Amino acid sequence: MGLITGILGLPLAPLRGTIAIGEQVLHQAEEAFYDPAVIKRQLESVERMHEEGALSDAEAEWWEETLLERLIEGTERDRT
Structure with missing residues (x-):
């Protein structure tokens, strides 16, 4: 210069x-958003809330699909 x-x-x-x-x-937020450990805890929370009756079957299924898609996307991002 x-x-x-x-x-x-x-x-x-x-x-x-x-x-x-x-x-x-942005980088830090994406790291936290796609962190497999965080997603696993969220899946466990969804399962617990479903068992307690706080989430319907449809709601629990939607959350599980959303979280699993995020996990897959995060795994693909790590490969590139």
């Missing part, structure tokens, strides 16, 4: 920093 480019780009530095922070927050 040249001197002129550096000087002219200086006003954009806060924006670049904000974007970098946003990317890090």
Whole structure:
């Protein structure tokens, strides 16, 4: 980066920093969202709530399908 480019780009530095922070927050959120241990705990919670009668069969099935899809997607993301 040249001197002129550096000087002219200086006003954009806060924006670049904000974007970098946003990317890090997104990365951390995705890591937590696709974490197999978290998904397993959520599946266990769905099963427990279904057994207690807090979730109907249809609701429990929907949650299980959603969580399993997330687990599969997270596994595929890890491969790339």
